[in-house]
Structures are given as C-alpha cells and as structure tokens.
Amino acid sequence: MSRRGQPNVATGERRQVILAAALACFDEIGLAATTMEQIRDRARCSIGSLYHHFGSKEGVASALFIDGISDLNAGLLERLDDCGTAEDGVRTVVLHYGDWVTRQATLARFLLHSREIHFAPEAKAELKAIYQRHFGAVFSWFGRFVVRGEMKQLPPETYIPIISGPIEDYARLWLSGRTSTPLAEVAEVFADAAWNAVRAR
Amino acid sequence: MSRRGQPNVATGERRQVILAAALACFDEIGLAATTMEQIRDRARCSIGSLYHHFGSKEGVASALFIDGISDLNAGLLERLDDCGTAEDGVRTVVLHYGDWVTRQATLARFLLHSREIHFAPEAKAELKAIYQRHFGAVFSWFGRFVVRGEMKQLPPETYIPIISGPIEDYARLWLSGRTSTPLAEVAEVFADAAWNAVRAR
Amino acid sequence: MSRRGQPNVATGERRQVILAAALACFDEIGLAATTMEQIRDRARCSIGSLYHHFGSKEGVASALFIDGISDLNAGLLERLDDCGTAEDGVRTVVLHYGDWVTRQATLARFLLHSREIHFAPEAKAELKAIYQRHFGAVFSWFGRFVVRGEMKQLPPETYIPIISGPIEDYARLWLSGRTSTPLAEVAEVFADAAWNAVRAR
Amino acid sequence: MSRRGQPNVATGERRQVILAAALACFDEIGLAATTMEQIRDRARCSIGSLYHHFGSKEGVASALFIDGISDLNAGLLERLDDCGTAEDGVRTVVLHYGDWVTRQATLARFLLHSREIHFAPEAKAELKAIYQRHFGAVFSWFGRFVVRGEMKQLPPETYIPIISGPIEDYARLWLSGRTSTPLAEVAEVFADAAWNAVRAR
DNA sequence: TATGAATGAGTCTTCATTCAT
DNA sequence: TATGAATGAAGACTCATTCAT
Numbered sequence: 001m002s003r004r005g006q007p008n009v010a011t012g013e014r015r016q017v018i019l020a021a022a023l024a025c026f027d028e029i030g031l032a033a034t035t036m037e038q039i040r041d042r043a044r045c046s047i048g049s050l051y052h053h054f055g056s057k058e059g060v061a062s063a064l065f066i067d068g069i070s071d072l073n074a075g076l077l078e079r080l081d082d083c084g085t086a087e088d089g090v091r092t093v094v095l096h097y098g099d100w101v102t103r104q105a106t107l108a109r110f111l112l113h114s115r116e117i118h119f120a121p122e123a124k125a126e127l128k129a130i131y132q133r134h135f136g137a138v139f140s141w142f143g144r145f146v147v148r149g150e151m152k153q154l155p156p157e158t159y160i161p162i163i164s165g166p167i168e169d170y171a172r173l174w175l176s177g178r179t180s181t182p183l184a185e186v187a188e189v190f191a192d193a194a195w196n197a198v199r200a201r
Numbered sequence: 202m203s204r205r206g207q208p209n210v211a212t213g214e215r216r217q218v219i220l221a222a223a224l225a226c227f228d229e230i231g232l233a234a235t236t237m238e239q240i241r242d243r244a245r246c247s248i249g250s251l252y253h254h255f256g257s258k259e260g261v262a263s264a265l266f267i268d269g270i271s272d273l274n275a276g277l278l279e280r281l282d283d284c285g286t287a288e289d290g291v292r293t294v295v296l297h298y299g300d301w302v303t304r305q306a307t308l309a310r311f312l313l314h315s316r317e318i319h320f321a322p323e324a325k326a327e328l329k330a331i332y333q334r335h336f337g338a339v340f341s342w343f344g345r346f347v348v349r350g351e352m353k354q355l356p357p358e359t360y361i362p363i364i365s366g367p368i369e370d371y372a373r374l375w376l377s378g379r380t381s382t383p384l385a386e387v388a389e390v391f392a393d394a395a396w397n398a399v400r401a402r
Numbered sequence: 403m404s405r406r407g408q409p410n411v412a413t414g415e416r417r418q419v420i421l422a423a424a425l426a427c428f429d430e431i432g433l434a435a436t437t438m439e440q441i442r443d444r445a446r447c448s449i450g451s452l453y454h455h456f457g458s459k460e461g462v463a464s465a466l467f468i469d470g471i472s473d474l475n476a477g478l479l480e481r482l483d484d485c486g487t488a489e490d491g492v493r494t495v496v497l498h499y500g501d502w503v504t505r506q507a508t509l510a511r512f513l514l515h516s517r518e519i520h521f522a523p524e525a526k527a528e529l530k531a532i533y534q535r536h537f538g539a540v541f542s543w544f545g546r547f548v549v550r551g552e553m554k555q556l557p558p559e560t561y562i563p564i565i566s567g568p569i570e571d572y573a574r575l576w577l578s579g580r581t582s583t584p585l586a587e588v589a590e591v592f593a594d595a596a597w598n599a600v601r602a603r
Numbered sequence: 604m605s606r607r608g609q610p611n612v613a614t615g616e617r618r619q620v621i622l623a624a625a626l627a628c629f630d631e632i633g634l635a636a637t638t639m640e641q642i643r644d645r646a647r648c649s650i651g652s653l654y655h656h657f658g659s660k661e662g663v664a665s666a667l668f669i670d671g672i673s674d675l676n677a678g679l680l681e682r683l684d685d686c687g688t689a690e691d692g693v694r695t696v697v698l699h700y701g702d703w704v705t706r707q708a709t710l711a712r713f714l715l716h717s718r719e720i721h722f723a724p725e726a727k728a729e730l731k732a733i734y735q736r737h738f739g740a741v742f743s744w745f746g747r748f749v750v751r752g753e754m755k756q757l758p759p760e761t762y763i764p765i766i767s768g769p770i771e772d773y774a775r776l777w778l779s780g781r782t783s784t785p786l787a788e789v790a791e792v793f794a795d796a797a798w799n800a801v802r803a804r
Numbered sequence: 805t806a807t808g809a810a811t812g813a814g815t816c817t818t819c820a821t822t823c824a825t
Numbered sequence: 826t827a828t829g830a831a832t833g834a835a836g837a838c839t840c841a842t843t844c845a846t
Contacts, residue, residue: 032232037840046807047808047809048843049805052806056841056842057840113314155382157374157380157387160370161368161371165362165370169361169365169370170362179358185356189355237816238814247832248833249819249832249833250830252816252818253830253831253832257817434634434719438836439835439836448812449837454810458837458838518635518719560769563793564793567764567769568761568765569764569768570772571763571767571768571771575760583758588758591757591761592764595761595801598800599796639820650821655826655827660820
C-alpha cells in the first residue's frame, strides 16, 4: 500500500493535517528545534496519533520531503510532455521550478534544507528510486536533442547545475526574504540564461 | 606547561584549535547533533574554555561561519584585483569558488548549510556588514563593464545566481558525494556557461 | 502495577508524594541547595514526572508554599467561627498559629523562609489573591470589636505584627532549634501579651 | 588581628567597597543567585581580589552578616547606657530597632534572611560569641527591673519575642514593600505595645 | 485507532574556585 | 597584593518515545 492516493479519507485527512502542521513548525522553528509537542499542538491531535501515523519525528520529516519532491517532479514531467523543442524543454524546466516554488514557498524552503533530515534506510532507498526514475525520464527526454546537435555536449553532471542552478540559487535568496523581487518576475531571465548556456551554436 | 601537561597554547591558537575541532564535528555529526562535549574531546580543552572563548554552541558555529565567509570573500577580491577584462572577472568568480571549495571542502560544506545556524543578533549584524562590504566591492568592480556595454544589462539580483549558481549547485553535489567528478575538472565548463550567459552579443 | 513495579498512584496522590519529598529536602538541605535529583530519589518517581507535575523546581516550591499557606489560613478561619468575644478571637489567632506550627513544624519552617522562593508571575498573582481573601475575612471578623470600643484603635497595619509578631518570632527560634521550650508551653504567654497589647482599657 | 577597626586604610576601603557591592547584589538578585562575577563587576575589582579578601562567596556573606549584626548590637548597647528606667529601656529596644532598620534598610533585609547563609564553623563560633556577649549584656541590663518587680516575670525566652517581635514583623513587611507607612511612623505604637506587654501591673 | 501520563538518557550551561604571572 | 584565563563538577531541564487504557 503506497502512502499516497489511498481512498481512506478520514485517515488521509489526519495525515495531511499533521504534515501541514509539521511543515509550519519546521519552517518557523527549524527542523531540529521543533518538538513533537509543538507539532501536536498545531495539528490539534495527540502525541499517540503522531506516532501512529509516522513512527517518529524523522518519519514526519521524511514523509513531508518525499511528498514534496514527488509533487515537484510529477509537475515537471507533465509539462515536459507538452514540449516540442529543446528550447521549450529547457525553458520549461526553469519556469516550472519558478512556478512551483512560488506556489509552494514554505514546502520549497523545507526541501532546500533537506540535509538536516536523517532519513531512515527505507526512506533513503525510496528517495533514491524516486530520483532515478525522475532523472532517468528527464535525461531520456533531453537526450535526443543532444544527439541531434541542438544542445551542447557537456559532462552529464553539469546539465542540471547549469540549467537549474541559477533559478535555484535565486529561489534560496527569495525564500529567505533577502530579495523582494518575485521569482515570477525574473524567471524568464533565468530561462534565457539557461538556454543560452546549453544551446548549440 | 599548564596544569595537566598540555602545551600552553597562545590564545589565538586555542581559538583556532577549537574551531577546527568544531568544524570536524559539525561535518561528521551535524550541527544540531554535535554536543559541546564532543567538541571539547576533539579540541582537547575544557568545557569552560569553550564557553570562555565562544559563549555558547551557537557562538562557535557563528564564529566558524564568519571566519569562513571572510576567507572566501577576501580571496575573491584579491584575485579580482589582477583581472583586466569582464570575461576575466566572470571566469575568476567561478574558478575561485571552485578552487576554494576544493581546498576547503569541509568548511564549504558547513557554509552551504548556514540556515541551520541560529545567529545571535550581534552575529547577524556583523554578517550583514560583511556581505554589504563584499558585494559592494564586487558590484563596483563589474559595474563599469555593464556601463561600457560589454556585459548584459540584467536585473541586479540575477547576476550572482546566473554566474555562481551553477558551480554552487555542482559544489553541493560534489560535497555531498553524489558525484565523483572533481570540481576542478568541470569548473571551466561553468566558467564558460557563466560568461556565455552574461556577455553582451 | 506500572512498568517498574511501583504502585500506580492516583495523580493527586503522586503530587502529594512529590511535595512531601520536596519539603523534606528543602528542610534538610535548603531550597537553593536541593537538586531535582534529590527530590526524585525521595519521591521515588522520575525526573520527567517532577516536571510533568510542577514544570520547574520553583514550581514545586511555589505549590508547596501555596498549599501550606492555604492550610494555615483555612484552619484559622474555621476556629475563628467558634469565637464569640474579641479576647477569644485574639487568643485564637495566637494559639492557632502555635498549634499549627507545632503540628506542621517542617512546613512552617519552609513558609517562614518564603523570600528565597522566586515565584513566577502566575504564582505571585495567586498568592496575592489568597492573602487578600484571607486578611479581608480576618479584618472583617475583628472590625466590629474595634467599632464597639472593645479593642484599641490602631494603625491597621500594626494589628497583625502586634498580635502575631511575638509568637511568630518565637516560632522562628523554636523551629531553628535555638530553644528547647516547646511552643505549646509558652503560647499562652504570647496570647496574654497579645490581648494586653490590643485590648481597650 | 580582628577583622574590623584596622588602620590599613587602603585595604579597609577595598573591603568596604566589596561588601557594599555584595550587599547590593544579594538584595537585588538574592544570595544564592548572585555570582562572584556579578559582585566583581559591581565592586570594579578582580575575581582574585575577592578571593584574597574573603576566601569564598560564603566568606563575603558571613563578613557582611557579622559586620551588620555587630553594628546593630553596638548601637543598642550605646543607647541603653543612657536609659534610667525599665520603660525607657524597653522603648529604646523597640525604637532603636526601628531607627536602625530605617537607616540601613538594605542591610536589614539581608540580616533578616540569614538562614540562607551557610556559615563556616569559624564564622558560626564567632557569631555565637557575639550573640552571647550581646544578649548577656542586655539581659543583665534588664534583669534588675524584673528583680525589683517593675517588669513581669516571664519565661526568659519570651522577652525578646514579646518586645521585639512586633516591630521585627512590621520591619519585614515594610522592607518587602508590602506596606507604605514608614517604620518611624508606627514605631511608637510598637513601643507602647511592648511596654504594655511586659510592665508589671 | 486514539490518547496522554510517565520515563530517563542526554544536553547545554553555570560558576565557585585555582594559580601562574 | 592583584589579576583573570582556565577548569570541570554539577544541575536544571528537554523531549523523543513508550504503552496501558
């Protein structure tokens, strides 16, 4: 039984309420500094309920992280489906990231600080699988354009930093409140830069 | 020789010994999970000495962070002094970051996770001053090239993400061990991409 | 039976056990010098239980103080109910104090050193309310005798020191072991002195 | 060499500065909560100096207490010298206490909470000697009036509580700020009460 | 499934005291 | 006499987790 998409509404709702409460706490107080008691207060449930649904504090953080990453990834693949050209694809990667971070600012802030989370082996494995599936699909989508000579041939590990690095960096800036210009307003600049950096000449 | 047979370290040296010990602990165990006891064991000093020099655990982390950022910044300004062209400057920003991260991998890993640190108001103010001074100098260095039309005119907040974002993103990857290709080997790729993204055409 | 074979005490009972243990410790070791560990050892409960019930060391002391004062006050009002004359009332104030201190010597010793306790604002407010209610009742009881001219008209704040001061002073002496003559044996002397000091002539 | 009255002016001054600083700290922060560091800050001297003069924190408190008690006692004996009648003597005991507490309010507050001090055996012995000498002199002064039948014959331990208890009780009240009527204004009332309580009829 | 009182190992931090200079 | 950096034992308190109901 997978964690997501189960029809058990009551349970699923309780789960979501807890995750939302935890996210708010992690964001305001920090992951390490947040206590289960604080999550419980915010979720208006019992300590027992927390442990029933997530097993541990780390379990809450893992679930939040995995749900978040899955949503972010799924959205990209969906939009990539409608793209026809390399430029379209590259710009979509950048713009989708900008859109998603704007819509899910708090969750995005949490995802960007994942290194604080001590994932259990199980969660680690699940994450690895998710990443492999996702980046497999993305690379397979872009591969043909490199083959056709429409995109530069670069060391494989550098494509993602070059395309997503700038907007991700700006997202950190914006999410931490150190800049007031909305992501949406500058996303096109990063899309341009990304395409300029990887297009073949 | 001091009471328990340890060499009587000069004050400044003692400070450095503690910071090095703390960095090693934060890196291996994580900031939140590291205890003052562990730092003390590693620094071979007393708990009292730790508190005498840094006041609190957060004080140790703050000092480490400020020292690190200052070193990184100072190095860049020094190298920028020898640059004559815009391209030279842009490439130097990227390459210096790559060099520094390679040389100071552990410290770099720590700096990249600054959000875990709960800076005291004082430390916050000091950091702000450091950033303002540094970025003031950097922007003033590059400003003339934008004026002369040798670099694109972009929203000011986007230059740093566009130029440094990719190598920073790759640095995260490399520092976390998720790629084995050394930073030095791909740094030129990011330098090219950065210059391509900001040069005027 | 609970986990470690201790009888599963009712919540109220557990509270009382802790308070009794704390009182014994405070008396033997001193408030400041008593550690929570010592209280726990004596109460045969966990540290967590201590904090669950009282929140802090100061919380234990406050509760002990408030419970004690309440018991002392309640006893006086009860006995005052049965008094018909001013002399009866004045003597009862003195004698009840003597009786109570004799019966509750340890608790009395603790109450007489209240200034060591750092009450939280909440506890302070509760205490103030208790005092106001109590002294309001006592003054209202005695008021008619002053009006009728059976007791001297004195500055209001001096009645309590004049009536209770001597026996309280002696109680300090006796409780600290600096005199061996029991309170009960000299209480009548203080009752006489009190009545002599406030009766109208 | 006794602690008081030495002609070494410089040293004596430093001693007084420290004692004054300590008194202020004890009064504001509480004896147990005051740290040597706080005393040092207030006395503007070094930690080493503190230990040189008083040996320990408890040593500071003891010296303060002994100096205070000695001053209070000496003043009474001086004034008693000028008294001719029993009534004069009894009233003087009460009024001198009131005067002294008014003049030395902070010191008085400290003396009234002596139970917090953990005197060293030496200090304990010194104190005991001081008390014996003082109360010996006082009792010897009053003794003749009891013999002559001018004062009531009471259990010896009850004289002091009866005579001094009320004003001491009021002093506690006033020193703690729970009454605004100055001691001086009500001292006569307590003098009257004391004389009424012990005069022979 | 839900509840929340109880647990206790583990932290950070304090602070009286020492002693080489 | 004076200084103050260094020491480390000791304490208050936290909080993830358990489990009987």
